[in-house]
Amino acid sequence: MSIQANNPHQILSAGLGWTRLEIIFWLALLLPFVLTPSYLSLASQIAITALFAVSLDLILGYAGIVSMGHAAFFGLGAYTAGLISKAGWGEPLTGLVIAAALAALVGYGMSFIIARFRHLALIMITLGLGLLLHEAANSASWLTGGADGLQGVKIRPLFETFKFDLYGTTAYAYSLAGLFLMFLIARRLIHSPFGLALRGIRENWTRMPAIGADSQAHIRKIYTVSAAIAGVAGALLAQTTETVSLEVLSFQRSADVLVILILGGAGRLYGGIIGAIIYMVARDQFSGVNPQYWYFWIGLLLIAVVILLPNGILGGLSRLTVRWGGTWR
Amino acid sequence: MSSALSTKGLQKRFGSLVVAQDIAIELPHGVRYALIGPNGAGKTTLINLLTGMVRPDAGSILLGDADITALSAQTRVKRGLVRTFQINTLFPQLNALESVTLAVLEREGTSGIWWRRLPVHRDAIDEAFGILRSLGLADQCHRPTREMAYGEQRLVEIALALATKPRVLLLDEPAAGVPKEESAGLFTAIAGLSDALTILFIEHDMDVVFRFASRIIVMVSGRILVEGTPAEIAVDPRVREVYLGGVQHD
Numbered sequence: 001m002s003i004q005a006n007n008p009h010q011i012l013s014a015g016l017g018w019t020r021l022e023i024i025f026w027l028a029l030l031l032p033f034v035l036t037p038s039y040l041s042l043a044s045q046i047a048i049t050a051l052f053a054v055s056l057d058l059i060l061g062y063a064g065i066v067s068m069g070h071a072a073f074f075g076l077g078a079y080t081a082g083l084i085s086k087a088g089w090g091e092p093l094t095g096l097v098i099a100a101a102l103a104a105l106v107g108y109g110m111s112f113i114i115a116r117f118r119h120l121a122l123i124m125i126t127l128g129l130g131l132l133l134h135e136a137a138n139s140a141s142w143l144t145g146g147a148d149g150l151q152g153v154k155i156r157p158l159f160e161t162f163k164f165d166l167y168g169t170t171a172y173a174y175s176l177a178g179l180f181l182m183f184l185i186a187r188r189l190i191h192s193p194f195g196l197a198l199r200g201i202r203e204n205w206t207r208m209p210a211i212g213a214d215s216q217a218h219i220r221k222i223y224t225v226s227a228a229i230a231g232v233a234g235a236l237l238a239q240t241t242e243t244v245s246l247e248v249l250s251f252q253r254s255a256d257v258l259v260i261l262i263l264g265g266a267g268r269l270y271g272g273i274i275g276a277i278i279y280m281v282a283r284d285q286f287s288g289v290n291p292q293y294w295y296f297w298i299g300l301l302l303i304a305v306v307i308l309l310p311n312g313i314l315g316g317l318s319r320l321t322v323r324w325g326g327t328w329r
Numbered sequence: 330m331s332s333a334l335s336t337k338g339l340q341k342r343f344g345s346l347v348v349a350q351d352i353a354i355e356l357p358h359g360v361r362y363a364l365i366g367p368n369g370a371g372k373t374t375l376i377n378l379l380t381g382m383v384r385p386d387a388g389s390i391l392l393g394d395a396d397i398t399a400l401s402a403q404t405r406v407k408r409g410l411v412r413t414f415q416i417n418t419l420f421p422q423l424n425a426l427e428s429v430t431l432a433v434l435e436r437e438g439t440s441g442i443w444w445r446r447l448p449v450h451r452d453a454i455d456e457a458f459g460i461l462r463s464l465g466l467a468d469q470c471h472r473p474t475r476e477m478a479y480g481e482q483r484l485v486e487i488a489l490a491l492a493t494k495p496r497v498l499l500l501d502e503p504a505a506g507v508p509k510e511e512s513a514g515l516f517t518a519i520a521g522l523s524d525a526l527t528i529l530f531i532e533h534d535m536d537v538v539f540r541f542a543s544r545i546i547v548m549v550s551g552r553i554l555v556e557g558t559p560a561e562i563a564v565d566p567r568v569r570e571v572y573l574g575g576v577q578h579d
Contacts, residue, residue, distance in 0.1 A: 009454055203421055204421075207419065207489075210382075210490075
């Protein structure tokens with residue numbers, strides 16, 4: 001790269017601007033509207049999963065905080081959006097905001113525990129949180145519908161104009177817009193001084209206090225933001241499918257999003273999106289051929305990626321794209 | 330005049346092993362102190378105690394007139410008591426400029442800002458670059474820390490500490506692992522730091538100690554054996570016996 005070694009401002013600005021590749025990538029996400037109009041429901045679910053992966057990337061990829069129970073916040077957002085619409089408030093945008101606020105609130109409460117632990121203890125705590133909420137939703141069937149799922153979710157048309165139709169046109173447009181807006185926030189955040197502090201925590205947890213940093217305050221903050229974004233993703237799913245099943249809180253969902261992020265490449269912001277596309281399309285294709293065994297192929301893919309591309313698919317790709325003059329930071 | 334840093338009756342044991350016993354030190358402002366002693370004497374433990382990374386069982390630590398015994402490690406840094414590490418404790422994938430800029434931002438209390446891009450903070454970046462340039466790292470500061478030469482990484486350790494604007498700087502073997510011919514350069518850089526700065530450094534190379542320290546503290550088995558000027562230490566029979574005479578030095 002052509003960085004002038006003696007201009008500090010240039011060094012720290014490198015890779016922060018929008019690259020051509022990024023713009024092409026986002027424009028390409030509009031292609032399903034014309035190329036695969038019968039797959040827009042799937043596209044919408046991919047966008048939602050991608051957003052969920054971005055929320056995990058903020059804590060795992062940037063701050064190095066492992067979570068095995070991130071579905072807790074996804075499910076919280078989904079149930080919140082579902083329940084308020086069932087209670088008669090079917091306007092989607094305010095639904096999103098309320099779902100995000102509640103997920104953020106619970107995330108903030110949890111963050112006081114999260115910020116004190118690392119590694120194995122963190123895996124156990126987040127796993128426990130996920131299981132806890134899953135069982136709570138299961139047993140509170142008077143509220144959540146339990147294992148039968150939440151029925152009777154009715155969402156009003158977006159801007160009172162665009163109905164959530166069967167083809168998923170509105171759903172995909174809505175989910176994609178949600179993904180893009182949240183992505184813009186996440187992108188700004190990781191390019192900020194706060195983003196640098198998060199990378200500092202990831203790179204060396206013990207050094208941070210020695211430069212006067214309050215790592216726990218940083219972690220509480222990013223965990224709250226991450227929970228809010230996961231809540232938005234869950235709310236998008238509830239609103240676009242007009243149903244909420246217990247699965248939104250399942251361990252499977254927490255594990256899937258972790259796989260997606262590692263597959264795509266953690267700590268790169270786009271990794272979660274690329275991972276979600278590959279994972280969801282693969283699942284759609286494989287499960288059509290052989291529904292029982294599709295995890296076999298995912299298992300194989302995961303092992304191959306971790307061995308051959310330790311920084312995920314995007315990590316491998318970025319080595320190539322640097323040669324084209326673009327970066328995927 | 331009060332001292333920059335002092336301790337009273339500092340005590341620490343790990344199980345039955347006493348690593349600090351009745352440590353009382355007093356570092357006047359602006360003095361260059363060397364802390365020496367055989368391996369296992371408790372030198373690094375003393376730095377850990379002073380900086381709050383290890384909690385003492387008893388005793389108190391004063392920074393200026395303020396009792397800081399109960400403060401967290403990061404609060405002590407904010408008050409001006411800063412250390413470096415014997416084993417490089419850096420941010421491997423950040424470049425040196427990012428690392429030092431982060432330390433500046435933490436000192437300014439602007440590291441929580443998430444809505445502005447990092448390059449907007451021009452003053453912080455200029456300050457970080459200035460520190461790196463003063464240590465001769467201007468040409469290397471765009472490289473990820475883990476790719477820098479070992480000696481340069483030792484300098485990044487010091488740059489990180491300087492970015493916090495310390496009043497008292499504790500250097501744990503700043504030249505550890507650096508070839509002897511390069512360590513003199515490193516200590517020249519340290520000697521060139523502001524006179525307002527109080528420095529305590531751990532070092533095994535006696536040539537360096539006697540050249541750069543204005544006073545020396547000798548520790549043995551968790552205790553302070555003696556404290557004095559280099560000339561006094563050089564002729565002290567106890568020091569010769571337990572330290573200089575007892576251990577063959579290369």
